[in-house]
Amino acid sequence: MTGFSLDRSDIAGVVLAGGRSQRMGRDKAEVTLGTESLLHHVLARLSQQVISVAVNADAATEHVPVIPDRFPGKAGPMAGIHAAMIYAAGLPSVTHVVTVSVDCPFFPTDLVARLSAALEHPLQIAIAASEGRSHPVFGLWPVTLAADLETWLAIDEKRRVRDFLLRHDVTQVAFPLHPTRASLLDPFFNINTPDDLIEAERWLEALRA
Ligand SMILES: Nc1nc2c(ncn2[C@@H]2O[C@H](COP(=O)(O)OP(=O)(O)OP(=O)(O)O)[C@@H](O)[C@H]2O)c(=O)[nH]1
Numbered sequence: 665m666t667g668f669s670l671d672r673s674d675i676a677g678v679v680l681a682g683g684r685s686q687r688m689g690r691d692k693a694e695v696t697l698g699t700e701s702l703l704h705h706v707l708a709r710l711s712q713q714v715i716s717v718a719v720n721a722d723a724a725t726e727h728v729p730v731i732p733d734r735f736p737g738k739a740g741p742m743a744g745i746h747a748a749m750i751y752a753a754g755l756p757s758v759t760h761v762v763t764v765s766v767d768c769p770f771f772p773t774d775l776v777a778r779l780s781a782a783l784e785h786p787l788q789i790a791i792a793a794s795e796g797r798s799h800p801v802f803g804l805w806p807v808t809l810a811a812d813l814e815t816w817l818a819i820d821e822k823r824r825v826r827d828f829l830l831r832h833d834v835t836q837v838a839f840p841l842h843p844t845r846a847s848l849l850d851p852f853f854n855i856n857t858p859d860d861l862i863e864a865e866r867w868l869e870a871l872r873a
């Protein structure tokens with residue numbers, strides 16, 4: 665018993681799609697996997713887990729709210745998480761925002777349930793992990809951290825997600841590999857390059873019953 669728990673109505677979801685997609689060579693949100701865009705895959709998976717979803721990007725093709733970065737200059741994933749916190753803070757009843765990356769179509773269907781169950785107090789951050797590695801853009805963040813994050817974005821030169829986490833109490837939640845017809849899939853497999861996209865097509869096939 666931790667004495668602290670979140671309800672479903674406390675949590676909004678934001679897909680992080682504000683990067684440059686340089687290794688892919690075109691906007692990863694719009695890349696097709698199977699028959700749908702990566703953004704569509706990730707929104708479908710996230711919208712089953714939260715009361716509202718939005719996309720952090722300059723523009724998006726799906727019919728969901730679009731939240732551009734508030735901190736200028738493509739300052740990295742934490743700038744997207746900052747925009748997500750401010751957006752979520754404006755929603756009625758919402759105290760936390762969960763972030764997922766647009767290039768990760770197989771993330772766990774129990775991501776939000778398990779991250780929220782791990783939180784021990786209102787200011788803690790929960791971060792996903794698999795195979796001994798953390799995936800800090802897959803996080804559940806108190807929206808009240810927006811002001812601290814804004815300060816940090818302005819003073820930290822490298823703006824690495826891991827460095828921001830050092831300022832706060834963080835709990836890490838390990839997720840298992842996912843059995844498929846081929847072999848075990850890391851649910852946080854992410855697509856950065858055209859070769860990764862080919863591998864993702866193989867995983868999609870292996871996941872079909
Ligand atoms: N809002 C915002 N999100 C970013 C930024 N840079 C990366 N991201 C997001 O952070 C997540 C992880 O980033 P990467 O996997 O490096 O994606 P990327 O930066 O678009 O791709 P590369 O240009 O190939 O590095 C993705 O969901 C990106 O959309 C940024 O400057 N602003």
Ligand SMILES: [Mg+2]
Nearest residue numbers: 683684685686
């Ligand atoms: Mg990048």
